[in-house]
Amino acid sequence: MKLRTSYFNSTVFKKDIRRFAPSWVLYTVLLLMGFATIIDYSYPLYRTEHIVEMISVTALVNFVYALINAQLLFGDLCTPRLCNALHAMPLRRECWFGSHVSAGLLFSFVPNLAVGLLGVALLGLGKGWCVPLLWILASGIQYLFFFSLAVLCMMLVGNRFAQALVYGIVNFFSLIVYWLVDSLYEPLLHGIRIPGDPFLTWCPVGKMVSSMELVEVARGHIYNDMGGIDESFIDHIAIGPEWGYMIICAVLGIALLALALVLYRKRKLECAGDFIAFRFVEPIFLVLYTICAGAFLHLFSEMFGGVDYLFLAIGIAVGFFTGLMLLQRTTRIFRKKAFAQFALFAAVFVLTLVLTWLDPLRITYRIPEPGEIASVKLSNSSELTSYHGEGEVELTDPAEI
Numbered sequence: 001m002k003l004r005t006s007y008f009n010s011t012v013f014k015k016d017i018r019r020f021a022p023s024w025v026l027y028t029v030l031l032l033m034g035f036a037t038i039i040d041y042s043y044p045l046y047r048t049e050h051i052v053e054m055i056s057v058t059a060l061v062n063f064v065y066a067l068i069n070a071q072l073l074f075g076d077l078c079t080p081r082l083c084n085a086l087h088a089m090p091l092r093r094e095c096w097f098g099s100h101v102s103a104g105l106l107f108s109f110v111p112n113l114a115v116g117l118l119g120v121a122l123l124g125l126g127k128g129w130c131v132p133l134l135w136i137l138a139s140g141i142q143y144l145f146f147f148s149l150a151v152l153c154m155m156l157v158g159n160r161f162a163q164a165l166v167y168g169i170v171n172f173f174s175l176i177v178y179w180l181v182d183s184l185y186e187p188l189l190h191g192i193r194i195p196g197d198p199f200l201t202w203c204p205v206g207k208m209v210s211s212m213e214l215v216e217v218a219r220g221h222i223y224n225d226m227g228g229i230d231e232s233f234i235d236h237i238a239i240g241p242e243w244g245y246m247i248i249c250a251v252l253g254i255a256l257l258a259l260a261l262v263l264y265r266k267r268k269l270e271c272a273g274d275f276i277a278f279r280f281v282e283p284i285f286l287v288l289y290t291i292c293a294g295a296f297l298h299l300f301s302e303m304f305g306g307v308d309y310l311f312l313a314i315g316i317a318v319g320f321f322t323g324l325m326l327l328q329r330t331t332r333i334f335r336k337k338a339f340a341q342f343a344l345f346a347a348v349f350v351l352t353l354v355l356t357w358l359d360p361l362r363i364t365y366r367i368p369e370p371g372e373i374a375s376v377k378l379s380n381s382s383e384l385t386s387y388h389g390e391g392e393v394e395l396t397d398p399a400e401i
Contacts, residue, residue, distance in 0.1 A: 007098030009091060016103035020072045027065055028111040034058075035119050045217070045234050048128035051119055052215045055138050059208035062108065062143040067167055069107055070150035071160050073100040078159045083272040097261050101151065108143040112136050127234040134215050134239075138246060142208055145249040148256035155263040156281050158274035162326070169288050174202035176295045183298065184312075188357045191367040204249055213240035275326050286323045290345065293319025313346075320345060370401050 017024075034054055038047040076082045087093070116139075119132030153167045178199035186194055200206050216238040263278070271277040276285060297315030320342050324333040359365075376395045395401055 006092065007094050008102060009095050009099045012091070012096065012099035013103050016073060016100060017106070020069070020103075020107070023065075023069060023072060024107040024111060027061075027107065028115065030061060031058075031111055031115040032118075035115055035122070038119070038122060044123055044128050047123055048131050048234060048237075049217055051123075051128075051131050051135055052217060055135055055214055056209050056212065058135075058139045059142045059205065062139060063146050063171070063205050063209075065108070066143055066146035066150045067164060069104045070147060070154050071163060073104050074151065074154045075160065077154065077267075077272055078163075080270070080272040083269055087269055093264055094261065097264050101257060104147055104151070105144070108147070109140055112139045112143075127237055128217070130237060131215055131217070138214055141246045141250045141253070144253040145204060145256075148253040148260070152256045152260040152263070155260045155267060156277055158271045158277045162275045165289075166285065169285075169292055171205045172203060173288060173292070174199045175206055176292055179299065180291070180295050183302070184353065185356045188353070189359065190364050192363060201245075207245065212242045212245070214242055214246070216240050275329060282327050286320070286327065287345070289323040289326075290316055290319035293322070316346065316349065317342065370398070373401050376401055 034057065035051075038050045076086050086096070113136055116132045116136035119135065120129055123129050123132065149170065150163070150167055153163050153170065157163045157166055178194075178196050181194055181199075182196070186192065200210070217234060267277055276282050294312050294315035297318070298312040301311035321333060321338070324338055325331055374396070378393045378395065
């Protein structure tokens, strides 16, 4: 008779809770400190608005907290001796994985629930009582996504530094790409402006930390005899339009955990201590790391008035060869094969710039001629607003167009 596969072990689960208690205790204290600040507000309106503002703050906290918990719970995968010893025990990998993930999720959900219910008690039975409950849901989804991604990164690498580096690159790569597109490619396409919203959408940490419209608090006012506002109150509470994005993040979090389990089953124990645990990930990491290094030095040169393209080339070269050093765990990487690979990468990168400048798809020719434009609306332009006044500017004079 075939035995069923167990995905949970109570002894491992309790050991995780006791062993890593400082992590979730510190997280609980931080949440309590955040909610304690609403006591200073005497009106329920301001307390409610403060909890709404905390949603974006807890996103940043959960981003770091998920990384720490993933490293604590799955840290044995980074130490060869400990990894071999624990996996020699009569427990399947599914059991280790399920127990660690259950403990990691509990590290966030229980403190969120306790502190959120405390927020309900502080707000009383007014119209804002549901806002702490929505905060609990939002914070739980934020942590679920970041923790799942951190666990997946832990399965792809062999040491803690590599996991933190890959975790950061994956989270912020879309914003780095947008910055490169905005500073390098967009100036080569005259009259074309690439919006940043799609890039922000693919960066959940940036999207969640920014002011997402998850809860809308409408104000009502009581006016005095002089026509001024005597008191403000909560008129009504509405669900914001961006909960669909949060639901997608929750589904992705569950999918990332399933993918992490698949990789954990295929992971070789002898890769503990290596930089990358799977060979197919190495070229992907090298390309992403090189682009990020080039973007960093390019941004550094812009901040201090340096030669942008020179620092971009230096950053790409430094990123490529240091990435090889990290992957191969040696400084002896300056060989013909490495230089050939770098030349190929640089040639492809330069080719993308040249093709953008040549514009073979004739993107810039889709812009109408000035004589065919009836009006132009401009905003956020200090030069024009100083001349035409504040707010959005609409130009109709052909000379101005």
